[in-house]
Every structure is written in C-alpha cells, then in structure tokens.
Amino acid sequence: MLHRVQQTARYLGSPGADDRHAMETARILRQLGADEELVVAGILHDAAKPAHTLLWHRIAAVLLGITPRVRTRLARGDSTFARYLDHARRGAEMARDDGASERVVRLIARHHQRPVTDDEMLLARADREALP
Ligand SMILES: [Fe+2]
Numbered sequence: 001m002l003h004r005v006q007q008t009a010r011y012l013g014s015p016g017a018d019d020r021h022a023m024e025t026a027r028i029l030r031q032l033g034a035d036e037e038l039v040v041a042g043i044l045h046d047a048a049k050p051a052h053t054l055l056w057h058r059i060a061a062v063l064l065g066i067t068p069r070v071r072t073r074l075a076r077g078d079s080t081f082a083r084y085l086d087h088a089r090r091g092a093e094m095a096r097d098d099g100a101s102e103r104v105v106r107l108i109a110r111h112h113q114r115p116v117t118d119d120e121m122l123l124a125r126a127d128r129e130a131l132p
C-alpha cells in the first residue's frame, strides 16, 4: 500500500501527468490488441478528474480504495475531492453526452470497480501499467 501511495505521488505530482496517463493507457491498449472503441475508453477513462485535484486528494483516494463504502459516502457533494472520487461516474456521463457508445460509457463508469468482462480487464491492466 505504501509503495503504491509513493508511486502515485511521484507520478501524479508532475505537470501534464493526467494527459500522459491517458495517452499511455491508450498506447498500452493498442499494444494489447484492443479495438478502437476500447482505446477511446482508455483515452477518456479519467477525463472527469477535476483539473485542480491536489496531490493529497489523489493519495487519500488511493488509501480509501480499501474501504469502498467510505469512498461512496465521500463522493457525494461538489467539492474537488468528491468530484475526484466520483470521476468514473461523471466521466461516463460526459462521454454519453458527447455521443460515445454504450460500451465506452460503461467501461468508463466501471473503471474503478472489479473488472468482470475481457474489455474491463484489458482497460484495468492498461490503466495500472500506465502508472510507472
Ligand atoms: Fe480513474
């Protein structure tokens, strides 16, 4: 757990990290043989992360990963932290509003839940591997 927090802090503290993460997720998905729709989901999966998410939000979210109920409760409301915690659901809504397919919308919505389908497993793997 501590290792993951340190890794996240090091990576996400640097400028442009969100864009790099999106592009790297897409690159890995392509390398794994994903089709274009899945690659699009990779590019968009974190698009709803608030621009001004502070480092401690991200670290707290990693720590809260072990208690999903607390995470759900904190994700209500409109604070930056709440929007960060709720970014999967919000990102899925944004993608739907922009005309993305149901497959893409669903992949984004579920990307912080336990992967069930082959698509979800590929996205989860790419998402994980796109953090150095
Ligand atoms: Fe995410």
Ligand SMILES: [Fe+2]
Residues within 6 Å of the ligand: 021, 045, 046, 127
């Ligand atoms: Fe991600």
